[in-house]
Amino acid sequence: MSLEEVKEQRVLTDKDLKKTYARWYLSVEVSNSYERLQALAFCNALSESLKKIYKDDEEGYKEALMRHLQFYNSEGTFGAVIHGVVLSMEEEKAKSKDESISEEVITGFKTGLMGPIAGIGDTLIWGTLKPIILALASSLALSGLFIGGLVPFLFPLAVILIGYGMLKSGYLLGKESVVKLMKSGLINNLINSASILGLFMMGALSSTYVKISTPLKFSFENSEPIVIQDILDQILVGILPIAAVFGIYFYFKLRGQYYNRLIMWLIVISLVTGFFGILQGS
Amino acid sequence: MNILIAALCGFLYFIGTSRLGYGLTQATGSPIFYGMILGLVYGDLEKGLIIGATIQLIYIGIIFTGGNMPADQSLAGIIAIPIALQTGMDVEVAVGLAVPFGILGIFIDQLRRISNSYWISKAEKYAEVMDSKKIFHCAITYPTIVIFLLTFVPVFAITLFGADAVTTVMNFLPQGIIDGFGVAGGLLPALGFAIIIMVIGKRDIMPYFFIGFFLVAYLGVSTMGAAAFGFCVAAIILFNSMKQNGQEAG
Numbered sequence: 395m396s397l398e399e400v401k402e403q404r405v406l407t408d409k410d411l412k413k414t415y416a417r418w419y420l421s422v423e424v425s426n427s428y429e430r431l432q433a434l435a436f437c438n439a440l441s442e443s444l445k446k447i448y449k450d451d452e453e454g455y456k457e458a459l460m461r462h463l464q465f466y467n468s469e470g471t472f473g474a475v476i477h478g479v480v481l482s483m484e485e486e487k488a489k490s491k492d493e494s495i496s497e498e499v500i501t502g503f504k505t506g507l508m509g510p511i512a513g514i515g516d517t518l519i520w521g522t523l524k525p526i527i528l529a530l531a532s533s534l535a536l537s538g539l540f541i542g543g544l545v546p547f548l549f550p551l552a553v554i555l556i557g558y559g560m561l562k563s564g565y566l567l568g569k570e571s572v573v574k575l576m577k578s579g580l581i582n583n584l585i586n587s588a589s590i591l592g593l594f595m596m597g598a599l600s601s602t603y604v605k606i607s608t609p610l611k612f613s614f615e616n617s618e619p620i621v622i623q624d625i626l627d628q629i630l631v632g633i634l635p636i637a638a639v640f641g642i643y644f645y646f647k648l649r650g651q652y653y654n655r656l657i658m659w660l661i662v663i664s665l666v667t668g669f670f671g672i673l674q675g676s
Numbered sequence: 677m678n679i680l681i682a683a684l685c686g687f688l689y690f691i692g693t694s695r696l697g698y699g700l701t702q703a704t705g706s707p708i709f710y711g712m713i714l715g716l717v718y719g720d721l722e723k724g725l726i727i728g729a730t731i732q733l734i735y736i737g738i739i740f741t742g743g744n745m746p747a748d749q750s751l752a753g754i755i756a757i758p759i760a761l762q763t764g765m766d767v768e769v770a771v772g773l774a775v776p777f778g779i780l781g782i783f784i785d786q787l788r789r790i791s792n793s794y795w796i797s798k799a800e801k802y803a804e805v806m807d808s809k810k811i812f813h814c815a816i817t818y819p820t821i822v823i824f825l826l827t828f829v830p831v832f833a834i835t836l837f838g839a840d841a842v843t844t845v846m847n848f849l850p851q852g853i854i855d856g857f858g859v860a861g862g863l864l865p866a867l868g869f870a871i872i873i874m875v876i877g878k879r880d881i882m883p884y885f886f887i888g889f890f891l892v893a894y895l896g897v898s899t900m901g902a903a904a905f906g907f908c909v910a911a912i913i914l915f916n917s918m919k920q921n922g923q924e925a926g
Contacts, residue, residue, distance in 0.1 A: 421815045423695035424823075427792035434796045438815035441808035452806065459803035459811070463796065470698040520739045521876045524702060525868070526903060528736050533899045535708045535729035538722035542729065543712025546703035553699040579921040583914055589876040590884045591910035596737070597888025598902035600869045603733045605862035632893035638863055642870035643877075651874070653746035657779060657867065664863050668856030675768065675855075675862030 400566055405447055405485055411478075411565060414443045415558045418477060422470040431467035436477070443481055447488045458484055461497055468508035469515025474557040476507055478564020479572050503569060510576065517585055519556075522592035524549055529599050604635035609674045634673075679836060681717060685754050686832035688713065692750040693784070694823050696816075707731040707753030707774075718761040727760050728753060730767050730861060731774045737868020739875060746871070748781020754831055763843045772857030773846060775864070784826050791822050884909065 406414075418439035425434040440462055448455035468476060480500060487495040527549045535542030564572055575581060608626070613619040626633050645656060667673035692705025703709060708728040715724020735749035756774035759765065765773075795814040802810040834842075877885065888906065891897050897905070 417812070419698050420696055422698040425792050425795055425815045425819050426695070426789055427796055428789050429793045430796055434792075434799050434811075434815045437799065437803065438808075438811050441811055445808060456804065456806050459806065459808070460800070463800055463803055516739060517876050519699075521872050524699075525736050525872065528702075528706070528708075528732060529899050530903075531706070531708050532729040532732050532736065535711065535725040535732075538725055540712065540721065540725070542725055543709050546706040546709060549702050550697060550700040557698070580918070583917040583921065586881070586917065587910040587914035589878065590881050590913055591906045592872065592876045593881055593885040594888040594906040594909060595902060596869050596872050597885040597890075598892045598897065598899065598906070599736070599888075600866065600885075601889045601892035602899060603736070604866045604869065606859060632889060635866065636889060638866040639869050639873070642867055643873050646870060646874055651871075653744075653867075653871075654779065654782065657747060657775075657864070660863055660867065661775060661860055664860035665853060665856035668859035669852035671855070673859045673863075675858035675860070 404482075404566070406443055406481060406565065408562075410443050410446060411481075411562050412558070414439050414477065414481070415474065415561050417442070418470070418474060418561075419554060419557060430463070430465045432470075433463050433466045436466045437462040439477060440481065440484075444484060447481070447485050451488060454488060457497070461501060464501065466504060466508060467512070469512040469519060471519045471553050471557045472511050472515035472560055473508065474561040475564035475572060476504055476511060478561040478566070479507075479569050480504060480564075482565050482568045507572075507576070514581065514585055517592065518588045519553065522588050522595070523552060525592075525599065526595055527552075529595070529603075532603075600635055600639050601632055604638055605676050606634050606638060606673050607676060608634065609671055681758060682832050682836035684717065685714075685758055685835045686828040689750055689754040689831040690824050690827040692754070693748070693781075693827050694820060696820065701750075705750035705753075707735075707749055707757065710750070710753045710757050714757050714761055718758070720761060724757060724761055727757050727767055727770050730771060731756060734771070734775070734861065734864040735778065735868060736865060737870075737872045739871055745782055745785040747778045748785065749778060751781030751784070751831070752778035755834060758835055759839050759842055762839065763846075765843075765846065766854070768858040768861060769846055769849070769854055771861035772849070772854065773842065775857070775860055784830070788819070788823055788826055792819055795819055 418435060421435040421438050422432060423435075425438070426432060427434070437459060441459060444455055444458045444462075448458060462480075480503070483495055483500050483503065487500070528546060531542050531545035533542075534545060567575075607623050610622040611619045612622075630636075642656065642660075664673070664675075668675070688710055689705075692701050692710070695701055706728075708725065711724040711726070711728020711731075712721070713724075715721040715728075718724065731753050732749065735747055735752070738746050738749070740746070752774035755777045756770045759773065760767075760770035795818055798818075799811050799814040802808075802814065873885065887909075888902055891902060891905065
């Protein structure tokens with residue numbers, strides 16, 4: 395069956411899908427709460443489409459709304475594939491009337507996939523795409539170029555295009571193909587190479603933008619002063635920035651990710667070392 | 677400070693932290709974007725952009741894992757940039773002013789998420805009567821009003837009344853403290869990069885981090901240049917692994 399044939403048998407049109415995506419895109423993080431995270435946004439995104447799917451079945455519509463107010467949290471861009479698949483499952487459930495697709499199957503699919511998809515999205519979108527675009531914007535802005543202030547908008551643009559594509563393909567391909575795709579090597583290969591690009595860029599950006607050095611020097615009579623930074627550079631250029639990045643990394647690994655506490659510590663360390671002329675920020 | 681500019685700052689902060697549009701507020705709340713707008717307002721575009729980018733770099737690697745905000749780049753930017761532009765403050769001092777507000781912003785975000793628990797319990801009642809319009813309001817309209825109050829009011833007040841006080845304090849800072857903030861500006865970006873390594877850094881691909889790092893450290897490659905090399909390396913790895921998969925399948 396070709397994609398066009400699939401489309402003809404489906405209840406929701408491209409326009410419905412676009413509306414669903416727009417509602418999701420707008421509200422993903424707006425209503426984010428500690429209790430159920432993105433649940434309200436999920437339900438809100440699907441509500442109009444569900445109304446169309448369950449048009450003669452009030453009880454079914456109500457149950458579907460309640461079902462999608464349950465805990466949900468994933469990455470919003472790649473996560474949109476879950477919305478697509480869930481809509482196709484709801485459609486099947488509404489059509490079949492019997493219990494071949496139970497509530498547990500739909501909820502199980504959502505909760506089963508939201509974790510792995512979040513891993514993909516965090517890697518590709520937030521770990522790779524976002525810092526690269528913002529780094530590009532920063533280096534343009536540092537040269538005083540106007541365009542630097544507008545480059546960050548490339549990020550939401552990419553998010554909209556990828557996210558809508560995910561929702562649409564999730565809806566048209568359905569559960570089986572998405573699960574198959576997840577299990578195939580392709581996604582893993584993609585994540586692996588995106589992580590490589592991401593790490594490579596994080597290395598380059600750390601080297602460019604983590605700017606600490608030491609102004610310490612020791613002077614002896616009748617000789618040139620010994621400049622500590624020169625000695626460090628002879629050992630390894632960038633030894634202090636790299637120590638900073640991995641110092642923080644191992645702090646997180648060993649102590650857990652207490653950002654606020656660590657930020658406070660970093661500021662205290664900066665103030666003390668800066669005050670006594672042990673480190674400088676350039 | 678001028679009431680109009682204070683209102684503009686409050687509004688920019690609201691737009692930048694409203695979370696309306698997934699990822700959109702990464703652009704509308706970016707200190708670079710703030711720097712551009714406020715640079716135009718104060719007639720010094722270049723300085724606005726430079727301060728904005730310097731603040732942006734501190735927060736460049738930050739990821740909201742599980743929706744938790746580790747630091748608020750928008751509040752850091754919207755307080756420091758206009759004050760720095762108005763008083764002709766040095767970039768390092770502006771960073772010193774920005775950083776504490778970057779921490780303060782976390783609490784605004786926490787208040788927002790706590791208040792959102794109320795809307796989801798409301799939405800449940802509307803779901804029972806199948807009122808999708810009210811669910812929409814619970815998901816978007818009402819939280820946005822709360823966010824507006826939580827964001828516009830404090831920034832408006834601080835930029836309007838606090839600017840002079842802050843400037844006086846900043847002017848009396850001893851050089852040693854200013855140097856300390858210079859260190860913080862150079863050190864804090866390491867936090868974001870470390871967070872990203874936590875997310876994507878599996879042991880077997882960690883050497884790519886060091887290749888990127890030393891490419892810049894020893895050869896002085898620019899950011900764009902590094903991106904070009906990085907894309908090529910990632911493409912080679914992708915094509916090779918796809919070929920291998922194909923052979924295994926065939």
